Amino acid sequence: MFSLIENYSKKFKKEEQILKNLSSGNFKFFGVPRGANSFLSCVLGNYFSKETLVIVSPFNNEAELLFREALSFLPPDDLIFLPGNEAIPYEHTHYSPEIKRDRIKALSAILNQKKKLIFASVSGILQTVPPKDLLESKSITIKKGKQYKQQDLIKKLIEAGYRREDVCEVFGDFSVKGEILDVFSPFSNLPIRIDFFDDEVESIKIFDPESQKSMGEVKETT
Known part of the structure; x- marks a missing residue:
């Protein structure tokens, strides 16, 4: 599967216009089948292998689905799942243990700069986190x-x-x-x-x- 990802990444390099648009940070893919989103994300992640790429989905379950599908294409150590609290604002609710666990694992991986491709929900991206020094001191x-x-x-x-x-x-x-x-x-x-x-x-x-x-x-x- 990884060789397939590499082959598609090489095809991007042959397309000068795609390369230019990707590098500018303003590029849209149209007509991508829903089931191919994770594969395309992995191709892009491999293409930008020296940088961190963040794939943002509206909700936790959609981000997690892409993350789990991506495990079929790239090594687990190259991937991060970053969920967030999707409670209604000002509503007093508690995090589920699973979301707490996944956020801690994700933030630790980001701090250690071990991973390159992040699958996050909107709430996962918008939620504030403690300072880096404080997070490191808790490990x-x-x-x-x-x-x-x-x-x-x-x-x-x-x-x-x-x-x-x-x-x-x-x-x-x-x-x-x-x-x-x-x-x-x-x-x-x-x-x-x-x-x-x-x-x-x-x-x-x-x-x-x-x-x-x-x-x-x-x-x-x-």
């Missing part, structure tokens, strides 16, 4: 064998908006059982169990949120 990477004070980590989790629960089951939760700290991070599809020996991280394990049973060990987590 914590835990490594096996390193020293960390458990109480300091708990304080940082609370400051970052995590909820302390008896059992860690959904994104944004954490729980403490003696020297064991369970955390469900937005950067993981499953929660992480950090086992301390005094201040040293003895092990970091992935576990099933329903059964609470360990599923494997990793060397670090963010």
Whole structure:
């Protein structure tokens, strides 16, 4: 699939008028079938491979659909999905955990300059974000064998908006059982169990949120 994207990108380079219009930032594609939007987005993303390209859709579900379709054409590490809060203005509603998770992952990827093609909704683009320094200060990477004070980590989790629960089951939760700290991070599809020996991280394990049973060990987590 990626070779197909590259071939279409090369065709753009052969069309001087298209190249000129694309470079000017003012170009419209007409007659594109709805199902081809994600493919065309990937072709453009590959064409502008040295720059960040933002594809804006009216709503979260439309942006997510394009993002998921684009996964068939480009590597996941080249793509970002940036949703936003679509609540009615002045209406007191809470973010869904999924939107919170996806926004955090997207903003982290943008800060790290790892991705090039962003699929965003209008609300995702318009929503304000904290300063870069503040976002970076909220990120914590835990490594096996390193020293960390458990109480300091708990304080940082609370400051970052995590909820302390008896059992860690959904994104944004954490729980403490003696020297064991369970955390469900937005950067993981499953929660992480950090086992301390005094201040040293003895092990970091992935576990099933329903059964609470360990599923494997990793060397670090963010």
